Amino acid sequence: MSLSELTKPWEAMSYGFLDASAKRELRRKMIKAVAVPGCQMPYASREVPMARGWGTGGLQVSLTLVNPETTVKVIDQGADDSVNAASIRRFIARVAGAPVTMDTLQADLIQSRHRIPEEILSEDQILVLQVPNPEPLRPVQPNMSIARQMHADADYGRMWLQLYEQIVRSGRVMQGASYPSLVHGRHIMTPSPIPRWDVPKLHMAKHLTILSAGREKRIYAVPPYTRVEPLVFSDVPYRVEDHGGLTCHRSGTKGFFMNEIPQDGGTSTYEVSDSEWGVKAIRQRDGEGVIKGETWYKNGEMAQ
Amino acid sequence: MSQSAPPLRSAEEIEANASFDALLWALSRPGQIRHLPKPGEAALIDALIDRECRVYSADPLLIPQVMRSGAEIADMASADHVFLATVQDSEVLKSLQLGSDLYPDEGATVILRCKLGAGAHLRLSGPGVNGTCDLQVAGLPDGFWQTRAQVMRYPTGFELILLDGDRLAALPRSTIVEVL
Numbered sequence A: 001m002s003l004s005e006l007t008k009p010w011e012a013m014s015y016g017f018l019d020a021s022a023k024r025e026l027r028r029k030m031i032k033a034v035a036v037p038g039c040q041m042p043y044a045s046r047e048v049p050m051a052r053g054w055g056t057g058g059l060q061v062s063l064t065l066v067n068p069e070t071t072v073k074v075i076d077q078g079a080d081d082s083v084n085a086a087s088i089r090r091f092i093a094r095v096a097g098a099p100v101t102m103d104t105l106q107a108d109l110i111q112s113r114h115r116i117p118e119e120i121l122s123e124d125q126i127l128v129l130q131v132p133n134p135e136p137l138r139p140v141q142p143n144m145s146i147a148r149q150m151h152a153d154a155d156y157g158r159m160w161l162q163l164y165e166q167i168v169r170s171g172r173v174m175q176g177a178s179y180p181s182l183v184h185g186r187h188i189m190t191p192s193p194i195p196r197w198d199v200p201k202l203h204m205a206k207h208l209t210i211l212s213a214g215r216e217k218r219i220y221a222v223p224p225y226t227r228v229e230p231l232v233f234s235d236v237p238y239r240v241e242d243h244g245g246l247t248c249h250r251s252g253t254k255g256f257f258m259n260e261i262p263q264d265g266g267t268s269t270y271e272v273s274d275s276e277w278g279v280k281a282i283r284q285r286d287g288e289g290v291i292k293g294e295t296w297y298k299n300g301e302m303a304q
Numbered sequence B: 001m002s003q004s005a006p007p008l009r010s011a012e013e014i015e016a017n018a019s020f021d022a023l024l025w026a027l028s029r030p031g032q033i034r035h036l037p038k039p040g041e042a043a044l045i046d047a048l049i050d051r052e053c054r055v056y057s058a059d060p061l062l063i064p065q066v067m068r069s070g071a072e073i074a075d076m077a078s079a080d081h082v083f084l085a086t087v088q089d090s091e092v093l094k095s096l097q098l099g100s101d102l103y104p105d106e107g108a109t110v111i112l113r114c115k116l117g118a119g120a121h122l123r124l125s126g127p128g129v130n131g132t133c134d135l136q137v138a139g140l141p142d143g144f145w146q147t148r149a150q151v152m153r154y155p156t157g158f159e160l161i162l163l164d165g166d167r168l169a170a171l172p173r174s175t176i177v178e179v180l
Helices: A020-035 A056-065 A083-096 A144-153 A157-170 A196-202 A275-285 B011-028 B042-048 B060-069 B090-095 B144-151
Strands: A072-076 A109-113 A126-130 A181-183 A187-189 A208-213 A218-222 A228-230 A258-262 A268-272 B054-057 B081-086 B109-113 B115-125 B133-138 B159-164 B167-171 B176-179
Touching: A020 A056, A020 A208, A020 A218, A020 B011, A020 B042, A020 B159, A056 A083, A056 A109, A056 A126, A056 A208, A056 B011, A072 A083, A083 A109, A196 A228, A268 A275, B011 B042, B011 B159, B011 B167, B042 B060, B054 B060, B060 B081, B090 B144, B115 B159, B115 B167, B144 B176
Parallel strands: A072 A109, A109 A126, A126 A208, B054 B081, B081 B109, B109 B159
Antiparallel strands: A181 A187, A181 A228, A208 A218, A258 A268, B115 B133, B115 B176, B159 B167
């Protein structure tokens, strides 16, 4: 073994920004995350040129997986054109030379902040969710060592207590986003702050989902065809947001998750949250040929 | 704003990326066979192993590459990556690291050689498998799958990566294996 064998040629920047050892660590952790669905695995979470809490966890996973043939889509709260999504997309394209798209159907890798696209993801797509707070037990147990022990023991009674208290206090479950869900019948995870509307999309999905929290340095995953069951009581069924009857005022599309836009005078209008789905509907209305994929929700109802 | 060209990909990066792509697919869909960019363990060592790892290798020919990666050579009971080469005796599964309920990620990643597409019929179920799927594996000792089921108690356990030349299948600890 000689010194020249152990050194690598100088590079101005590694491909995909992360250096080889950062990628190897992420790969090792992704293996464990996929092997134990829903279980949070600690990882180093390297520095990226973006503040922690702005999608650095998701970004590190994307940078590890990406290659020049990977078509990347980035969404922020459903929109492809928000500042956060546009910056991440541009960054990945610049450091990896990867083609980018806004069309869900053409993407190989979708990095998302807090939404799952409305079109059904296929087997060869990977969804990377950015996670601000990966610990579902934090509201009931702020001490993370004790929370880890509770995960080890599958000691999840307090999660139901939390839901029960919401029902007693407010008459319904108030948990809007990050609805705690039992994965593969063993670990409770927070599906990142996706709305309740999106949680059933993870259940027995065809695609792999990787959830990564850069600030909290934890990574977990939902492999394809894995049970993801939102916590419910047998007599209080899981309810998604009542958006099934709402119509988008821009695209006219109906039966999808909407953003509420307050109007002068106290009323609201609605706009479809998955911006590219809205764009497709508008293009179709204008007579352009667009390819729309199958959607998880049909007429505002989750297809069984 | 000036648009600079993306950094060039080194040969190692191209290979490691492709190897992990195959591994991640195989691991998230147990029973499906993927192809590595080159046959053998070398591609996986480059993609996964560095100085943060403790490695056991039953095949001495792999050790120079492992040493070059900076990993520590360890005995089987304390290694996080175990290269078993060809398995003769299923008792080896009893000395692997399984992790704990507190730290399931400490379970080992086990890479072994076998023949895929011939021999014993296995029926797989669990996460990543839609219902059940069948996989044929030859070249493993008798009682291998029974021993695997005996020693692991979910969520503790180890991941099995089955190599046949450049073909690879993976069985995470969550997969239930039934020998038909």
